[in-house]
Amino acid sequence: MKLTAGAVIVEPGNAAKNKTGSWRAFRPIIDVEKCTGCGICSIYCPEPAIHKGKPAKVDYDYCKGCGICANECPFHAITMVPEGKR
Amino acid sequence: MRRMLTGNEAAAIAAKLARVKVISAYPITPQTVVVEKLSEFVADGELDAEFMKVESEHSALSACVGAAATGARTFTATSSQGLMLMSEILFVASGMRLPIVMANANRALSAPLNIWCDQQDSMAVRDCGWIQLYCENNQEIIDTTIQAFRVAESLSLPVMVCYDGYILSHTAEPVDVPEQGDVDEFLPPYQPQYVLDPEKPVTMGPMGVPEYYEDIKCMQQEAMRAAKEKLVKVDAEFGKKFGRRYKLLERYHSDDADVILLTMGSLSSSVKEIVDRYRERGEKIGLVKLRSFRPFPVEELIDALGHAKAVAILEKNISFGSAGALFLDTAASFINVEKAPLMLDFICGLGGRDVEALQIKEAIRAASRAAESGEVRKAVRWLGLREKLVGLRA
Amino acid sequence: MSEVPFPESLVAPGHRACAGCGCILAMRLALEALGKNVIVSMATGCMEVVTTPYPETSWRVPWIHVAFENAAAVASGVSAALKSLGKKGVKSVAIAGDGGTADIGLQALSGTVERGDNVLYICYDNEAYENTGIQRSSSTPFKAWTTTTPIGKFSRGENRPKKNLPAIIAAHGAPYVATASVAYPVDFMTKLKKAAAIEGPTYVHVLAPCTPGWRIDNSKTIEVARLAVLTGFWILYEIENGKLNVTFRPPKRRPVADYLKMQGRFKHLTDAEISEIQKMVDDQCKHFGIE
Numbered sequence: 001m002k003l004t005a006g007a008v009i010v011e012p013g014n015a016a017k018n019k020t021g022s023w024r025a026f027r028p029i030i031d032v033e034k035c036t037g038c039g040i041c042s043i044y045c046p047e048p049a050i051h052k053g054k055p056a057k058v059d060y061d062y063c064k065g066c067g068i069c070a071n072e073c074p075f076h077a078i079t080m081v082p083e084g085k086r
Numbered sequence: 087m088r089r090m091l092t093g094n095e096a097a098a099i100a101a102k103l104a105r106v107k108v109i110s111a112y113p114i115t116p117q118t119v120v121v122e123k124l125s126e127f128v129a130d131g132e133l134d135a136e137f138m139k140v141e142s143e144h145s146a147l148s149a150c151v152g153a154a155a156t157g158a159r160t161f162t163a164t165s166s167q168g169l170m171l172m173s174e175i176l177f178v179a180s181g182m183r184l185p186i187v188m189a190n191a192n193r194a195l196s197a198p199l200n201i202w203c204d205q206q207d208s209m210a211v212r213d214c215g216w217i218q219l220y221c222e223n224n225q226e227i228i229d230t231t232i233q234a235f236r237v238a239e240s241l242s243l244p245v246m247v248c249y250d251g252y253i254l255s256h257t258a259e260p261v262d263v264p265e266q267g268d269v270d271e272f273l274p275p276y277q278p279q280y281v282l283d284p285e286k287p288v289t290m291g292p293m294g295v296p297e298y299y300e301d302i303k304c305m306q307q308e309a310m311r312a313a314k315e316k317l318v319k320v321d322a323e324f325g326k327k328f329g330r331r332y333k334l335l336e337r338y339h340s341d342d343a344d345v346i347l348l349t350m351g352s353l354s355s356s357v358k359e360i361v362d363r364y365r366e367r368g369e370k371i372g373l374v375k376l377r378s379f380r381p382f383p384v385e386e387l388i389d390a391l392g393h394a395k396a397v398a399i400l401e402k403n404i405s406f407g408s409a410g411a412l413f414l415d416t417a418a419s420f421i422n423v424e425k426a427p428l429m430l431d432f433i434c435g436l437g438g439r440d441v442e443a444l445q446i447k448e449a450i451r452a453a454s455r456a457a458e459s460g461e462v463r464k465a466v467r468w469l470g471l472r473e474k475l476v477g478l479r480a
Numbered sequence: 481m482s483e484v485p486f487p488e489s490l491v492a493p494g495h496r497a498c499a500g501c502g503c504i505l506a507m508r509l510a511l512e513a514l515g516k517n518v519i520v521s522m523a524t525g526c527m528e529v530v531t532t533p534y535p536e537t538s539w540r541v542p543w544i545h546v547a548f549e550n551a552a553a554v555a556s557g558v559s560a561a562l563k564s565l566g567k568k569g570v571k572s573v574a575i576a577g578d579g580g581t582a583d584i585g586l587q588a589l590s591g592t593v594e595r596g597d598n599v600l601y602i603c604y605d606n607e608a609y610e611n612t613g614i615q616r617s618s619s620t621p622f623k624a625w626t627t628t629t630p631i632g633k634f635s636r637g638e639n640r641p642k643k644n645l646p647a648i649i650a651a652h653g654a655p656y657v658a659t660a661s662v663a664y665p666v667d668f669m670t671k672l673k674k675a676a677a678i679e680g681p682t683y684v685h686v687l688a689p690c691t692p693g694w695r696i697d698n699s700k701t702i703e704v705a706r707l708a709v710l711t712g713f714w715i716l717y718e719i720e721n722g723k724l725n726v727t728f729r730p731p732k733r734r735p736v737a738d739y740l741k742m743q744g745r746f747k748h749l750t751d752a753e754i755s756e757i758q759k760m761v762d763d764q765c766k767h768f769g770i771e
């Protein structure tokens with residue numbers, strides 16, 4: 001790695017190498033039967049860590065387990081499960 | 087073309103010749119005419135630039151940072167309280183390695199409020215990472231400011247061109263104004279190393295965590311050291327093209343002098359006259375006029391002053407609780423040198439107080455006595471003090 | 481990296497924002513609305529710090545941070561440079577928190593708006609200096625707990641009403657001023673697009689909850705931001721060339737207690753205090769023609 005004059009960062013978005021999924025205490029599990037693909041979860045995810053789709057797909061590399069998606073899903077298709085439990 | 091110009095006019099014209107693209111400056115006595123003149127140039131279409139009517143000096147320099155980061159050649163000007171108000175951003179501009187050029191009309195600092203000349207303002211920010219150049223006269227102002235853009239852009243470091251408030255800023259002198267074509271040849275358009283551009287997104291001004299901060303700062307200091315060489319090179323090229331050279335310092339009858347005075351700015355002119363009178367009488371007095379204060383040219387000063395018996399530093403600033411800034415840096419330069427001259431610090435000309443011939447001669451007398459006796463009774467003195475009023479001996 | 485995660489997002493994941501942070505969501509939505517042809521000038525604060533720990537950056541657009549109080553001035557400088565260089569099609573956007581806008585940043589913002597500079601200013605409002613540990617700002621709502629407006633023998637939280645920033649900017653004659661909430665992303669993004677298209681100073685103020693600062697569960701950020709609007713505590717409107725337009729009217733305005741009781745920063749409130757706040761909200765709603 002080479003230091004830049006004035007600490008300019010020339011690689012846009014390189015923070016993605018920092019996998020914040022390790023922060024999680026709870027992980028969202030999507031019920032593929034209930035998911036309609038409305039995309040509300042992906043709109044409200046702060047990271048972003050969830051792809052819109054039918055079903056929606058969580059990127060567990062980045063998901064911090066905040067639970068907004070589960071709280072907002074109109075179809076209750078997302079459940080927050082403690083990390084490490086099936 | 088030869089014209090009668092005040093120092094402020096010279097600075098403004100230099101910025102115009104440099105084809106600055108963004109001007110962001112807030113008026114403050116005694117710099118106001120710089121801002122007014124530039125505003126006129128833009129209003130008349132003489133200068134194709136954006137003139138920003140900023141609402142404070144802090145915003146003035148902040149806007150310069152934004153503009154320079156976006157790839158525009160930028161210029162600002164200030165004095166005294168304005169320089170203090172923007173001081174936070176001075177450090178940011180240099181830390182971000184942006185080649186902003188600033189004209190600073192040296193003025194005393196409050197309190198008490200004082201609009202007249204001394205060099206306390208720029209001295210107070212000598213740590214900020216800006217190159218600091220001091221001008222003796224208005225010709226030097228126009229030349230140094232033009233050179234400043236070259237130096238700044240080639241090093242990615244901001245440059246502060248300092249000149250005495252009122253004494254130079256408001257006094258008209260004959261000045262050779264360089265031709266636009268010649269300046270265009272000397273100063274190519276600004277080509278930033280990094281620029282804010284959606285085609286190639288970069289992040290500027292991130293959080294510098296402890297793992298990297300010190301290293302980045304060291305790089306900045308190295309750039310300052312490289313600045314010395316660059317200043318000499320650019321000045322030499324300027325001299326070839328325009329016929330005037332200034333170097334990092336000027337040696338005036340100092341090479342064989344036992345007693346040398348050391349000054350910065352317009353005071354150098356007054357001291358030169360006194361030195362001439364002493365030389366007429368056969369006395370070996372000399373002057374070293376320092377032009378570059380940051381970077382501080384240690385080797386050049388050792389070379390210029392080393393042979394003297396005593397050096398009298400006349401300076402218009404004081405680091406309260408210590409001594410004058412020029413004295414401190416000069417003394418530090420000699421700390422590991424075996425043969426060093428005695429040094430005396432003379433604080434003078436504060437708040438616009440005239441530095442008269444009598445005061446300069448007093449300094450010479452004190453330095454001569456020290457040279458003769460081999461000792462310095464009092465290292466830091468004040469010149470021109472109204473001793474009765476203040477109840478102190480200078 | 482073999483694959484770029486979420487390449488469509490101009491704010492890359494991997495940033496250090498808290499889980500459930502309303503502000504980083506505001507950033508992501510804002511950049512989605514504005515697109516890549518922007519230059520962002522950001523103030524010191526949560527968003528700046530969590531997205532740019534050297535040598536990493538979450539930003540996929542040109543981005544600059546200078547200091548806490550001058551996002552607007554920096555953005556004005558960017559705008560001037562773009563103009564002077566004849567660069568078209570790039571928008572200068574200033575982003576700051578409520579601290580960097582309402583308090584220390586107010587002068588610079590005022591200057592930018594007064595000069596008519598072509599800058600879109602986004603204030604993300606989490607109602608305190610959250611980045612330095614939840615100290616009050618002039619945008620902290622009446623009676624809210626913060627570390628500098630604690631609950632004690634002689635204090636019941638913030639004793640001053642929230643500073644009305646949109647009104648201040650509108651009073652400058654800015655051509656477009658709007659309020660938004662992260663719970664209403666379409667409304668927020670529509671307003672941003674409108675603001676960006678105007679050549680001149682425009683201002684969008686988005687309410688963005690802070691989970692540690694407001695003392696709410698990570699998962700409740702959007703719910704709380706929605707309740708702020710449904711109770712009339714925070715009104716979604718725009719002022720276009722002086723003309724007010726309320727963009728969302730809660731169909732049946734809910735009591736403000738529903739909003740306050742979700743947040744730990746209001747848990748000390750007595751019924752009398754809640755009534756006092758209800759009256760303030762009622763007056764505010766009356767002013768905006770909301771029942």
